[in-house]
Amino acid sequence: MGSDIGIVNGSCVHEWKRGWPLRSGGFAQLCFKCGFVEEWKCDIIDSLSAYENSVFCNKFHRQQTGWRECNFCKKPIHCGCVVSRSLFEYLDFGGIGCVSCVKTSQHNMIRNTENPKWPVSLTQNHARDMSSAHFDGRLFASNVDEGKLMQLCRVVEASESIHMNHAPRDNIITSNGKNNQEVKPSFREGDTGFSNVIKPSIQSLTFSTLENNRPTWEMKNMHESNAKPSLNMCLGNPSGNNSFPLSAGENIEGRLEGKVSPPFHQGPRSRPILPKLLKTGLTMNGETEKGSTSQPRIARPPGDGRGKNQLLPRYWPRITDQELERLSGDLKSTVVPLFEKVLSASDAGRIGRLVLPKACAEAYFPHISHSEGLPLRVQDVKGNEWTFQFRFWPNNNSRMYVLEGVTPCIQAMELRAGDTVTFSRIDPGGKLVIGFRKSSNSTDMQDASPPSHSNGLSAKGATFSGGADNLPSRSNCGDFLRSPKGNGELLLNGHPESPHLGTGAAGLLKTENCEMTNNNSLDQKISALEKKRTRNIGLKSKRLLIGNDDAMELRLTWEEAQDLLRPPPSVKPSIVTIEDQVFEEYDEPPVFGKRTIFSASSSGMKEQWAQCDDCSKWRKLPVDALLPPKWTCSENVWDTSRSSCSAPEELSSRELENLMKTSKDFKKRRIVENSKLIQEHEPSGLDALASLAVLGENLIDPTDSSAGATTKHPRHRPGCSCIVCIQPPSGKGRHKPTCTCNVCTTVKRRFKTLMLRKKKRQSEREADAAAKKDQIRKKDDDLNTNGGASRDDANPLEKEGGLNRSQTEVGESSAGKIDLNSDPNREDSQLDNIAKLRRELSERMNMNQNVGLRTINTEVQEGQQHSSLVTQSNGEDKRHLSDDRSIASIILNKERRDEVYNQSNESQNNMS
């Protein structure tokens, strides 16, 4: 192993020094020694190219009208730097994800106006190279126009930030530019040839001359102590719970003061990276910290196999190079990690069937052409040999691969849902090896139900649903295979006393880091978070348990948090315009300010009130006063007569009460306004209406007894939150937009299907009708000529179509939306539907004096009287009842039922 350029098989022989995650689950790494950048294959590499124009800046921006908001959920985002490093978090190479709505946005990009196709840092040379047929996928430093990069990135001279510069499908290899041929990495099989450069800013990077044919760069002023904050800023906001980079030595807890931390906690996609690396001993200068042997846990694409390129990252084995080397050495053979899978409940259940990821099965297991498959011998390192039936089920023109008979093995390994099984191959020989990684908390949770997982390996691992998920293991131990006791021992089969290995792999892989990090407080916090997250494993529906109330609560907290963020004091921003948006640009991050109350005096003047942190007295301040998080009377420079805690409070207790009330009202109003805004962005009428429902509820103080509690419908079971149950007996209840009750989900789903079908059918019908129209016209012509049959019989198609469409649209709004909350008691809503139906039918009547339609219209009139449309259909219509109409009838019947329930309830109430 080894070469003069230090790159073997697509990876350098040096220690990895820095890494950052890809949204798709891969992991890109930079060796600071040789500058080689490798990116583990990402199977959705194309999505990364969406970020090709992104450039990171290291300043803080806010729009002049306030901090920038998320493009999607419209929540205000503090900072709003061009990469919104605040509440947004970096994803991959420039995508940013809103912590709140978890959507990734491409906004805030600085574009290369000369050639939008290229990242700003590329020169024409590079563009030319890329266009060239000989372009080998590498980009050389000589092609990086630093001046332009610096200019566009507005890199502060003093900054030690690292700028990531994304060039799609390029490898950027720093060199002196004199020799562009020499450093040809041989890519690992399966590598996409896509890489990136991490280019420290001008202060910290020196391109050096080529040494031994090896491109090098040196890092200056990049000692850990001062590198950390800037890395936090620029590489994926890795610190996790800080939204703004911390300055050296700053304590995030101190900054957040706990109070506003929730909104700034990692979003589902955040991935703290660097602190882990630093913590676990990786330094920026290429050397491993004394005594540390740990490496980041990297999900890496397996070395070979059929169709490996399609393997989802979640199945990539996460084993460190170190572990792998040791394992291989100990086994005196090459261990090739193939894939791993987090056991689902059914995998670990009694059925004894382990569903194999299709791609993995096809890539690494023998090809089977018959459903019965074949027996597969799999060894664990202990030497036990298991025989599973490897087979498949036909499924949707595809296959579902399963290993049958895994129960004994699973039991022997004491695995549970949430644990991870790993499949490897021993070379030479190609023997399959099964290993596992227990979820770290599985020992405590063994009797718990549902089963849990942790260790950063969730079923959603590939999406990095949580900060630690994608992490190079938080404990840096227990990876490939960890002791079931959770003590950090690394096992291939979970048995530390493995006779086969002796003291080998298992013993060797035990790292002292395990103990170190297990006692780490941050680690514990993450562990707690993980534990929290792991509760989500199991029933999918359980993941939806975060109620709308919680969401609303979060939103409020969030908005409150916005109030606390202030531009850095006594710093004048420069004004920049980015994509027609005017921003204030700050070198320093916003700070958390003290919460104050705004009110209006009797004369109508706006006032601001703040509470002293020492004496708790309220002091009046100018409206534009910005306070630090801690503020006391002594800092009251605006009113010297009240600049001491001994000064009496200006407000009487009654006035104070009023002030609080005013503040509360203001808050409520703001909720209403915000909700209205949100409502405008809601995609469906259902959600909009439901939002109103939520709003309505939120406008009512729960402590206010006059609010009128919603009573569950008597016909439903306690705890049921279906659409009927959430209605009061009066029927005037509304459904929440994201309600996931059975009724709602079913109706939503079916409505969606209905609409899809309807659309499809309509287009088919139109095409069909066009064809038949010709036919009919022809026929009519013939009949006219021959004095033939009635037109009623001549046009059954129109008749059917007319009825279908009309009835389908009952229960929908005109915008094609369904309103689950339409008040069944309100006659006008029924009448509206009916009127609509009639109107349409009339139109059709006008267009086509069809006898059949007249009949239908009569029926509709009857329907109006009886509020029943579908049952009126005659036999012929029933024959043609489409699914659409069935659904429509379901909806209508439901409304009808509700109406009856409500009428019955009301009459009962009246009687009582």
Add this chain to the structure above:
DNA sequence: TCTGCGCATGGAT
């Protein structure tokens, strides 16, 4: 009646 095979379904990606 119980078990488990084989397929279908639908949520998630």
Add this chain to the structure above:
DNA sequence: AATCCATGCGCAG
């Protein structure tokens, strides 16, 4: 939009 795959479920033994 298509596909995957976790799990539900019918049916046969």
